[in-house]
Amino acid sequence: MDKKKVSILGAAGYAGVELFRLLYSHPRINIYKLSSVSFEGQELSSVYKNLGNINNYKLVSQDEAIESADVVFAALPHGLSEAVAQQCKGKIFIDLGADFRLNDEAGYKKWYGNDFAEKSLHEYSVYGLTELNREKIRGAKIIGNPGCYPTSIALGLYPLLKNKIIGASIIADCKSGVTGAGRAVTQTTHFTNCNEAFAPYKLAMHRHTPEIEETLSYMYSGEVRVTFVPHLLPVNRGILSTIYCDNIKNYSLSQIYNLYTDFYKDEFFVRVLPLGGAANISNITHSNFCDISLHVDEHTNRIIVVSAIDNMIKGAAGQAIQNMNICLGFDEKAGLELLPPAF
Amino acid sequence: MDKKKVSILGAAGYAGVELFRLLYSHPRINIYKLSSVSFEGQELSSVYKNLGNINNYKLVSQDEAIESADVVFAALPHGLSEAVAQQCKGKIFIDLGADFRLNDEAGYKKWYGNDFAEKSLHEYSVYGLTELNREKIRGAKIIGNPGCYPTSIALGLYPLLKNKIIGASIIADCKSGVTGAGRAVTQTTHFTNCNEAFAPYKLAMHRHTPEIEETLSYMYSGEVRVTFVPHLLPVNRGILSTIYCDNIKNYSLSQIYNLYTDFYKDEFFVRVLPLGGAANISNITHSNFCDISLHVDEHTNRIIVVSAIDNMIKGAAGQAIQNMNICLGFDEKAGLELLPPAF
Amino acid sequence: MDKKKVSILGAAGYAGVELFRLLYSHPRINIYKLSSVSFEGQELSSVYKNLGNINNYKLVSQDEAIESADVVFAALPHGLSEAVAQQCKGKIFIDLGADFRLNDEAGYKKWYGNDFAEKSLHEYSVYGLTELNREKIRGAKIIGNPGCYPTSIALGLYPLLKNKIIGASIIADCKSGVTGAGRAVTQTTHFTNCNEAFAPYKLAMHRHTPEIEETLSYMYSGEVRVTFVPHLLPVNRGILSTIYCDNIKNYSLSQIYNLYTDFYKDEFFVRVLPLGGAANISNITHSNFCDISLHVDEHTNRIIVVSAIDNMIKGAAGQAIQNMNICLGFDEKAGLELLPPAF
């Protein structure tokens, strides 16, 4: 059987190289070509030494990578993907940037600074939160792969929102590993500024806010507002979101637990923890799983949901592959069946 | 001038050895004796190799350490300090455990499992949050040194509570370094379970909750309830609390900032960060400072306060020494004037 | 085709759970049963939360795990495996402990404290350093899987020793991640004692010394002596060995490089780095690869070889599976084709 030809644009960034690594052992596709503006002409393995002697993936131009590919992943800086999507018509295009995540053009302009460049594409692009939009993804040609923070928050709250069990004003206190900041060298990502350090950043001003609110509001069928505060953790990978909700219907912990286990019973990649446990990034890093733990503070009548994903896998490359698998009619788990390591 | 004789009970625990280290270079006291149940008869420097060749501090019995001391610090497991306080009558007794932190005996019984053993002592013991109770501390004989989490939260909220600017239901999402768990060996503190890991624990069930609520309620002159969720950070030292409050009086960020800078203008150890900055544990570890940053989410009408301390210093040994300085009429900063290192 | 039934003894230890994780997605075997003394009766996933909802692997007794298995891996404390090997006659037995690593019974007694219990078994057991003994492993029934340090050192030096290019007195300065110390809770592995710390341990006294010397001597066809100094690194995984040799034949760096690339040209799991690079644990953790970089100090006429492996994979569970694959006639790479992640 012919394998599908898959290209990666922006392969030398962190999301790009993680896509490469996971796709490299995917049983049903071939990696076709990789592009990079900064490293064009070099082997990917000369940039990422973990790839060792894999020496047949020279970084080429974007046009070369797109031509003849069946599937194109883009892991580019925000704002460059709409033109690429236009160029990829007829192929499956999966964008890991922000260009196709928002329906609301005004919100996009407010947070990203410009209008949609190719409005017509947004009419049929699909937001790639798999567990929310699986059916739409099945036939999609353009997929806006979700941000890492939005994925962790939306999966954590979906059952509560869908059933309107909580109030519409939510607090998401989120903590991310440093890979979330990407490959660029900055004082923020200097080892001595991250190690033995911990702080929030962009408090209530992060660009994932509109995506979070749009997704949660869609799940809720009503406007949801979120106080979103991300923090930088001194670890490589992982996002943990601690989410505080008003328990407006006075659900007990066991009711909530039953709701979640039932809601997610067919979702392989969502693991609802037994009561008493707490989600921990160390249990899901290097995998596509999302761990969710549930807690009630009766004293203040709040529900606390803790959700953990690997920001580079379920929060980026893994979910993108999960979406590709659905588009191409593969087993949704293909290439993603890695168990997370114990350490 | 005769220096005061200071003893430390439980000197081989983490708080105990930090007390020793800071007191060792304190200009106005002499370390008199150290006690330890587990290591009695050994030199403290045989347990803590950082102390090198300091070989005149053999760990003795509690009775021996107390006798003839002017000041006694106790860094003991919870529940042992009331009897010691009784024994220390006539001296200054500063307890780093929980026994003298709560006024509410019912709350103490609920969270710690027993009644006050020496009720009369609680009538004149003082809660040692320095910035709150400085005047009472001045003449105190028994000081209940605050917990690390309560210190960070209470200092973060004091101006807002005192002025009733926020609602009485508060969320404190707190993150602590591993020294907070102490010296005991457990799976929780095993390196491979902490490193590249991050998770909450004892969600809405941590024993610091009643202390936090009692202190905040006292500041507020009314009942305050707190959803308190601690997390374990993969760092040695530091607590960062991200605190979410309802902005019920619609204060602007600059109003809040002016309130804080005015409120804390004479407090050497509280540093209100310029607007735009965010508190970071890396800026205060190895010091007695508390850094506070202020933020408003207008969108959801919440005030966010971020407060960072070194859990072993302002959250334990440092504040205890600050209190001792006040009791003894020393400069409050004596022995604590260390600038935090940049890395 | 019937899949082979594979059991793991000591499955709740670090090597055991890593074996489980890797074997779980191995295409040609079924995990049959797991044993544990400490956790008998519990699910492995109740001990290791990373395994999530995998709930059909209850930890059973050793006898139950052995019976009916085709292949038995033992990840037991040193000294328990000879009896098990006896019990496993007729099966393939792969021991991750030290019992079958040494040929020299006197050396075993000196370093491990007792004689061989089952001398006859040692006549046909095979030392499982795959790249050294592949042909013997093919037909073996008892395999003594090498230690982590010996694997890294022996692979690093094999071409030099085989060709007698270096002197027979060698220095191996080795650094290991904390998983090497196992799951037991100790002060040594307490987070605050490892984090921001670095020190050697058991200098010139580590029990891997006789295994290293026996293996290197075998490669050299002559007695080799090694000054072996291990250090504990504040990372979860990985061993890096910096090995100093006398360049007695005055080989140039390019001669050495050519020797290595030729010597290892058919070894998938050994990657000789291009000149100018340096082996780094971050490039091989979470994989079965061994990275080797080559250096010459002309000034002192020494050859420096740097060798990096994942102590839990090529240094333990991965090499054990590689050996199993050979025994069973599978593709040697089966279940081990994971590319190391970039971060």
Next chain:
Amino acid sequence: MDKKKVSILGAAGYAGVELFRLLYSHPRINIYKLSSVSFEGQELSSVYKNLGNINNYKLVSQDEAIESADVVFAALPHGLSEAVAQQCKGKIFIDLGADFRLNDEAGYKKWYGNDFAEKSLHEYSVYGLTELNREKIRGAKIIGNPGCYPTSIALGLYPLLKNKIIGASIIADCKSGVTGAGRAVTQTTHFTNCNEAFAPYKLAMHRHTPEIEETLSYMYSGEVRVTFVPHLLPVNRGILSTIYCDNIKNYSLSQIYNLYTDFYKDEFFVRVLPLGGAANISNITHSNFCDISLHVDEHTNRIIVVSAIDNMIKGAAGQAIQNMNICLGFDEKAGLELLPPAF
């Protein structure tokens, strides 16, 4: 008594800000002025947030910082200090760069690329390894403060070399925390490239080699050659050197131990560990101590010395202040009496 006026050139670099922090609480000097090319006109506390509200140290030009100062520290890129030294005539000038570390101009040219610019200054400049040159430092006007690696190696070997107990070809396997790489942002110091990573760099090619060899040869009164291999450790601070020597006079461990304890008996900052212990960076970071542990491998007849310092203190700012104290006739420990913390 008038306090001496001390200026720091290059105060916004890592060594500069550590000088500032330590000098800030020095009892006998005043910090006069700070210079920085990159941040001229800003407060140092705007670059280093750990300094909080210390707002009277604006970064000025180099000329302004030098004029009227009594003592000038320079923490500048290599090659800029000779001109400054010329300008500082009549003052005490302590250089933390490489310009005044080497006597051998040919060696300087080979490794740093140019001749001495101000030859005459080198005739009376003193190499500031305190324990080696204390008497010369007492009257010095120009001090070349040693590199961090050379300090750790030379202190570790001084008694052995002075007494010619070891052979003249030495191996120093050294490991340094990331602050050693300075404040500049690079891929090398990107958090995700350091964390969970470990590798050597510049093997047998590091620019500290000539300084190490010159110093050791001086101690030995004969030519010493060193294979010097530095590694980058995933910690903020600390250097640990594991040094391998030929035990040519067959000294026993206790003979060596007695030699060291006697040799260093009056050196406050050198701590020779009791036999059986091993030096660990965690025991000396945040202090000016050098910990040394001694080991013999009888089997290969090698002596192993392990030496640990804080690269930013004894390896840079602390030793510079120690030298200043000597020059100015202060207690050598002034401003450096910090005990290292336990964690």
